[in-house]
Amino acid sequence: MNPTDEFVIAQLAEANPAPEGLVPGATERAEAERVLRRLLDDPPAPRRRHPGSGILVLIASVLVVLVVAAVVLRTGGSSTPASHPSGGARITLRAEATSQTPRVTAGAMSREVALLRRRLASLGGGFTVAQSGTTSIVVTAPSGSAAQRGRIDALITQPAQLRFYDWEANVLTPNGKTVSSQLSTQNATAVSVSQGRDSGPGYPGAGSSSLYQAVSLATKQPPAPAGRFLSRLGQEYYAFGAPGSRACAAAAAVEGAAGPPAGQCLLAGPLDPGRSVSRSQAIAELAAQLPAGVTPSDGQVLAVPQGTLVVQAEPLRSGARVSIVSPAAQFFVMHDHVALSGADITHPKAGTDQSAAPDVTFGFTGSGRAAFQRATRAIAHRGAEVSLNGLTLNQHFAVAVDNRLVTVPQIDFRQYPDGIIGANGADITGGLDAPAARDLATQLRYGALPLALRVVN
Amino acid sequence: MGREVDRQAAFEDLFASHYWAVRAYVLRRGPEAAAEDVVAETFLVAWRRLDTLGDDPLPWLLGVARRVLANQQRADRRRGALAARLQSLLPAPEPDWGPPATMSDELAGAMVRLSPHEREALLLVAWEGLEPARAARAAGCSPAAFRARLHRARRHVGAALAETTIAPRSSIAGEPS
Numbered sequence: 001m002n003p004t005d006e007f008v009i010a011q012l013a014e015a016n017p018a019p020e021g022l023v024p025g026a027t028e029r030a031e032a033e034r035v036l037r038r039l040l041d042d043p044p045a046p047r048r049r050h051p052g053s054g055i056l057v058l059i060a061s062v063l064v065v066l067v068v069a070a071v072v073l074r075t076g077g078s079s080t081p082a083s084h085p086s087g088g089a090r091i092t093l094r095a096e097a098t099s100q101t102p103r104v105t106a107g108a109m110s111r112e113v114a115l116l117r118r119r120l121a122s123l124g125g126g127f128t129v130a131q132s133g134t135t136s137i138v139v140t141a142p143s144g145s146a147a148q149r150g151r152i153d154a155l156i157t158q159p160a161q162l163r164f165y166d167w168e169a170n171v172l173t174p175n176g177k178t179v180s181s182q183l184s185t186q187n188a189t190a191v192s193v194s195q196g197r198d199s200g201p202g203y204p205g206a207g208s209s210s211l212y213q214a215v216s217l218a219t220k221q222p223p224a225p226a227g228r229f230l231s232r233l234g235q236e237y238y239a240f241g242a243p244g245s246r247a248c249a250a251a252a253a254v255e256g257a258a259g260p261p262a263g264q265c266l267l268a269g270p271l272d273p274g275r276s277v278s279r280s281q282a283i284a285e286l287a288a289q290l291p292a293g294v295t296p297s298d299g300q301v302l303a304v305p306q307g308t309l310v311v312q313a314e315p316l317r318s319g320a321r322v323s324i325v326s327p328a329a330q331f332f333v334m335h336d337h338v339a340l341s342g343a344d345i346t347h348p349k350a351g352t353d354q355s356a357a358p359d360v361t362f363g364f365t366g367s368g369r370a371a372f373q374r375a376t377r378a379i380a381h382r383g384a385e386v387s388l389n390g391l392t393l394n395q396h397f398a399v400a401v402d403n404r405l406v407t408v409p410q411i412d413f414r415q416y417p418d419g420i421i422g423a424n425g426a427d428i429t430g431g432l433d434a435p436a437a438r439d440l441a442t443q444l445r446y447g448a449l450p451l452a453l454r455v456v457n
Numbered sequence: 458m459g460r461e462v463d464r465q466a467a468f469e470d471l472f473a474s475h476y477w478a479v480r481a482y483v484l485r486r487g488p489e490a491a492a493e494d495v496v497a498e499t500f501l502v503a504w505r506r507l508d509t510l511g512d513d514p515l516p517w518l519l520g521v522a523r524r525v526l527a528n529q530q531r532a533d534r535r536r537g538a539l540a541a542r543l544q545s546l547l548p549a550p551e552p553d554w555g556p557p558a559t560m561s562d563e564l565a566g567a568m569v570r571l572s573p574h575e576r577e578a579l580l581l582v583a584w585e586g587l588e589p590a591r592a593a594r595a596a597g598c599s600p601a602a603f604r605a606r607l608h609r610a611r612r613h614v615g616a617a618l619a620e621t622t623i624a625p626r627s628s629i630a631g632e633p634s
Contacts, residue, residue, distance in 0.1 A: 012583035018484040035497045044505045409629040418634045419626035426631035
């Protein structure tokens, strides 16, 4: 099967040598100034000089300074004129508690505002982020293209929670058992999910399944009690349409697809309404996302219990930003037992390792260091235990941003028989090209907002 | 005099609004050393045609930048005629378009095999983020012709990528405990 159009565009976008949103440095700004001066000093039409044109020269000089300042302050890439915030968008957000930040405190709000400012700064200038009341945040954004608005929405509303999981201890095979529980017998499916096939683990095809299959498997898991290791409290809801149904045709039309997919289609969701919301309230929220003319009774509503996750197989190296609704999208089901979160990571940086291959280095907070050492020790010990009969089965960490699986690095149990101490940080290396390393470092850096944000208007 | 001042102000607005987008377009397709001249030449043409520019001048500006870049490459080739003749003796001549270092070998191979029109169609969408109607204006063709080019390009690149296997093996490293 050929990769989708979306995949091709995503691959190219990742290879963009001058990505939009790069902040111009002093050299680039000087170049902009030089070009403008060149043009103004030697305009294409002959300019008649009048006596007393000194005033004009003065006005022109002021204009040059103003325009150069405007150009310099712009942060590149945008194709729209700089706008006053009042000409752009004003977005009001409500902050809500998460399992990792169970109360909306003044400190959490302050961190949230600071992180939002940093995230939006990556798009350039012109944004304001301010706290309003005790739980609201108001963002004003300059006007821009539809693509730019999409990125703003994504940066604001995506919780972009970064989490590390012990891969084999959490990922499930279609029989609902964890991979780690089946490795001692070298179960073929479990080994395939653990080690990957042609590609590494966590890639589409390495034991992954369609969204409907994954959600169906996830719904069969028992709910887990609330605890600090969970990334989500409460259930996650999906609405699916039957193959060839009118509802799927309506959903395909909304997505601009040529036609409905062969199997079940996603009509609405995933919806994470929080733990205090009843099933009927959640279905009402889900109904609001349905395509026009489709009701919840036209589809099947599935609820993934607390303690289970459906993650999309979307590793960085593939460059695939495949939409969740695409028939090409592939998923894994995991227990939601977080080993480390983005808040445990410090100073992520893209660079190169000793062999000049792209890598990402990072450090840990005090508690993060202990958690990392504990997790890597468990992973390394299991690698040694299940590597039998001449078969090496190194075990893995899974790095997920939101519900996307971005990389699944292995821990070599022979090199690290008791795990990695983490005192001097750690690095993820191999299987990354330079853009993927940069993306991962960015996600590690901006990954964790302490509170969930909901757009109020 | 007032008209000249107005014209200059309008040009400065145009420059402030689109300089970075035009520069990025040129950097994505040509050597960095040439970018300043190509961008300056593009805006010089824009200044001459300032009265005829519509509400959405960016696609037109990108079209001008493409032609300026092509003219510059042609001039460079003429200057290096001997080198070009020598190069023609080699079994595989260099393509006009060079993939950036950020592009994987598989993708670069697929892109190099596209026709220049098809390649530009893909890049206007993927790199410049233009919708097909605006991209068609930048490419200087009708929207229907542009959609056809884009479709062919995506199909060819998609097929080429499907044939390749990525074998990533990442690992996590640090100090043993």
